[in-house]
Amino acid sequence: MDFTLKIWRQENANAKGRFETYKINDISPDCSFLEMLDILNESLVNKLSHPVCFDNDCREGICGMCGLYINGHPHGPDQAITTCQLHMRKFKDKETIVIEPWRAKPFPIIRDLVVDRTALDKIIQEGGYVSVTTGGIPDGNAIPIPKYKADQAMDSASCIGCGACVAACKNASAMLFVSAKVTQLSLLPQGKPESSIRVQKMVAKMDELGFGNCTNTYACEAECPKEIKCSNIAKMNREFLFAKVCTEENI
């Protein structure tokens, strides 16, 4: 298969970026998207020019490092997959593919397609954890948790923090990410005691970092590689309201 690639190139955060066009030929339909970029980069290196930078790690959809905005879709045109799980057979032969980095104010570009997603880590640092005193390992079955709750928490916990929700949202809002973390922890007995303070802290951090405000458009849900549901956002809203109105611990 042959493709024309239009790729965003930018030397560093402050440099002025531009689109470069590359032609790439004889790509197998079974090739993954990142493999295709590897092939392109090899040819660029052979020509002694700088390869296209892009983030990736596990290449099996579990780490959340990869993330490209491909033809108007975060993680490309397929459903419920990350960029590394995308195959070239999802594109038409001779198609022009436009590849852009995640675009949001809290995600500054490091180089080319690599963006700095530390902002998401900062939100987690605000409260996306359970405070426990160390000691002996607790017995696995000591705290009973109903199966449906465990399932719900697991669904929320499947968020890999790739930032596709922010990239997809027309407001660059991180509500789906934050709500998944808030929900996952507050559903379980270990996370429950801190839930009111957690939601307030994490939302405050999210706002401070410059993410947009959610307008319930649900583009995040449609593009999430892990199919996190917007009901998480509703739960977070509920919890936030409860925390502000009914608890004494306000931040």
Place this chain on the structure above:
Amino acid sequence: MKLIQFASITKKMALAAFGLFLLLFLPVHLGINLCLLREDGGEWYRNASHFMGTNYIVKVFEIVLMASVLLHIIIAILLTIENFLARPVKYKVKSKTKTKTGSKYMIITGVVIACFLVLHFINFYFVKLDLIEGKYTAEIEKIDKHFQQKALKLQKGELNEKEQAQLMAQYQAISQVSQEKMDMSQKNLVNLSKEEVKLYCGEDFEEYEPDFYVMSQDLFSNRLYSIIYIFVFVILGLHLSHAIKSIAQTFGLNHNKYNYAIELVANSYAILIPIGFALIPIWIMYIK
């Protein structure tokens, strides 16, 4: 960047709460408007307007309503600016993600509705506030009472020459008042300009009210206005289609058990309310 120092969720909830109040007002307004469909020369409609214009509870709600409109608009604009700033460099390829049309264009449909609201205020509310001249109506009984008081003063010789002349002019005018200036029940003078109010009711008569019936009939007889009116309500339908679902989500109501009920209410609201409003110009244009 934060333009107002509240948490994003707090702002959203405020926006939703004011929106909810506006939503609840719509059926009330629609109910009054539907009185226009009754072929009674505007009796019901004028009664309803009279009630809305004089009842004290309604007056309190009027202030709340105006505040809601303003705050809903202001918060929406601030949020939109913040959201715009959250992505300083835009994508080259516009998002291809499938989302609901209503949700994507809330601010645009909102602006259209706000523009119409300005027009609507100029046409009606400003008349009520006496900033713009409109058409007026007054109860004949009240005019009579006012006239008799004046006549009494005349007998006692308390009126000066100018006032006497005015009273005579009023007497003449009112005895020759044409049928067109009376409503079907023959209880009210209607369709009066400010001049005519002074002529028929006397200079210092104050108990006249704006004649919204005549004013709305005048507006709807203008085809362009009617078409704009119908267009705006299609846009309002689009705005409403996202409104109720969004309010529910913002207040955390999202559950498989009742989501279909919210959906049902939201969709029927978004369809029935605009149809109800648009029915009136259509009725006046084609059926009447």
